[in-house]
Amino acid sequence: MGFIGAPCPHELKIPKGITVKKVIIIFLLLMTACAPLANPIQVLTSTPGLQSTVDLPPAYTPTPTPSPTHTPQPTPDIQLSDQNPGLLPDYIDDLAQLKDATRYSIDLEVTFDSEMRTAILDGWAQIQFRNHLDNPLHEIYLMLWPNDAQYQSSMVAGPVFIRDKVIEPAQELDGLALRVDLAIPLAPGETIDLGLPFRIEVGSMSPSAPRRFGITEGVLIAPTFYPLIPRIIDDEWDIRRAPSGGDTTNSDIALYQLRVTAPASFDLVASGVEIQKESIGDLQRLTYVTGPMRDVAIAVADFVDESRQVGDVTLTAWVLQDHVDDLDTVLDSATLQMQVLGDLVGPYPYPELDIVDAPHAFGGIEYPGLVFIGTLGTHWVVEPTVHEVAHQWFYGLIGDDQISEPWLDEAAATYAEALYYEQALGSGRATGFLSDFRAIVREHPDPMMPIGLPVGDYASTSDYAVFVYLKGALFFDALRRELGDRPFGDFLKAYYRQYLYGFASASGFQEVAEETCSCDLRDLFNLWVYEGGLISELER
Numbered sequence: 001m002g003f004i005g006a007p008c009p010h011e012l013k014i015p016k017g018i019t020v021k022k023v024i025i026i027f028l029l030l031m032t033a034c035a036p037l038a039n040p041i042q043v044l045t046s047t048p049g050l051q052s053t054v055d056l057p058p059a060y061t062p063t064p065t066p067s068p069t070h071t072p073q074p075t076p077d078i079q080l081s082d083q084n085p086g087l088l089p090d091y092i093d094d095l096a097q098l099k100d101a102t103r104y105s106i107d108l109e110v111t112f113d114s115e116m117r118t119a120i121l122d123g124w125a126q127i128q129f130r131n132h133l134d135n136p137l138h139e140i141y142l143m144l145w146p147n148d149a150q151y152q153s154s155m156v157a158g159p160v161f162i163r164d165k166v167i168e169p170a171q172e173l174d175g176l177a178l179r180v181d182l183a184i185p186l187a188p189g190e191t192i193d194l195g196l197p198f199r200i201e202v203g204s205m206s207p208s209a210p211r212r213f214g215i216t217e218g219v220l221i222a223p224t225f226y227p228l229i230p231r232i233i234d235d236e237w238d239i240r241r242a243p244s245g246g247d248t249t250n251s252d253i254a255l256y257q258l259r260v261t262a263p264a265s266f267d268l269v270a271s272g273v274e275i276q277k278e279s280i281g282d283l284q285r286l287t288y289v290t291g292p293m294r295d296v297a298i299a300v301a302d303f304v305d306e307s308r309q310v311g312d313v314t315l316t317a318w319v320l321q322d323h324v325d326d327l328d329t330v331l332d333s334a335t336l337q338m339q340v341l342g343d344l345v346g347p348y349p350y351p352e353l354d355i356v357d358a359p360h361a362f363g364g365i366e367y368p369g370l371v372f373i374g375t376l377g378t379h380w381v382v383e384p385t386v387h388e389v390a391h392q393w394f395y396g397l398i399g400d401d402q403i404s405e406p407w408l409d410e411a412a413a414t415y416a417e418a419l420y421y422e423q424a425l426g427s428g429r430a431t432g433f434l435s436d437f438r439a440i441v442r443e444h445p446d447p448m449m450p451i452g453l454p455v456g457d458y459a460s461t462s463d464y465a466v467f468v469y470l471k472g473a474l475f476f477d478a479l480r481r482e483l484g485d486r487p488f489g490d491f492l493k494a495y496y497r498q499y500l501y502g503f504a505s506a507s508g509f510q511e512v513a514e515e516t517c518s519c520d521l522r523d524l525f526n527l528w529v530y531e532g533g534l535i536s537e538l539e540r
């Protein structure tokens, strides 16, 4: 998720030798996951431009949401070739292997109140889903993530239209999940088309309570704004709630077509590539296709935007007028990071990447083809930018279970910051960056804790940050030292090839590493990832 990068200051002892500037950087990160704790950045009161206090987030009381108003629409025929613009020409053939992926056609209308403090997202989702199991499916689940506490919005959806049948879905987990019971079970290999209306009431985000959905300083950020098909693990639908402090969604690669109608006076940014734009009075209607992505996000605001070409990819930064001074920093660092990871890991196959200013949305939050950066206007812009860009590879292209094995993407994205520094400023800067992490882990009362636990198994958000992000990045460094630079590079490329558009696991990651080096890495993985233990470089 949005980079956390360090423990909460009241729990953190700053080791000697870390400069004041680094301490400030570390603390700035904490404005994110530490928000629920009282005054986490009070030590920074002398630093200009920083808040002196961070209040407790307001208690969330969902307001009743009126029923969606959309009427059934005919099932659009979602052709595979319609997705071609979502990929660069060299990668269009990738679609052939994804012909059975879930296809979404989403129609969305965005309406703001006159002061742009609230919004209504009214939509219709048409979903084509194939049963990949060997058993018939008796029900299909849909996740309504805007009802999760991190989103603090209110979403309703249904009824569900399947052919000429209308099904009232059952709510589970306080509305986070909808269960659609099928009158006729979906046989193995069979495809079903579901259509349903949905409606989201969106509120304003408070600077003191970072979250991932809502209106923040005039920017509407809306990821996962549609009913999302969850994954199926071991023949069971994965409808787990997300523990606080970590990322929320797990979903397989799908193919999306989005048609978004919004006031013409705003800029509209979305995952994917715009293929059509219409004007309808005061409104604009934009249609996008994404190619293979596991989720999508949109943003609506009056932005200043600037683009760069990174090879064949158009990189665009969308920032508020107050943050135009950061445009070059964002574009320079994102450009280099895309080149670094394109070379070291594998190609970014989409024609576009959008980087969107989203004040207070944690340090930043990653979505495929679109990342939010929450820290523009502060001194801490480069790290969140290169971290979120790295998530395009680690989470976006190479999926992983963000709840059970978050280190796979968070440790990788944090280590990718070191890779960025290595290229931008030389290996000395990268070494110093990792040394700071080492010093912080050493100061923890139990530095032996493993990096491979689920989000909810760490005692606090602070521990989650120290072990998954910081010690996790140090594990990548240790793996690189164990394998050697060249084999480590070979491993990253092999890992990408193996799991591109798929879903990796810790054991799969280990297997690829062991195949690359033709060696047994059990002890290394047990020590760092699975069991933990004494690591000499992390001893005090």
Ligand SMILES: [Zn+2]
Binding pocket: 001, 002, 003, 004, 387, 391, 409, 410, 413
């Ligand atoms: Zn992250």
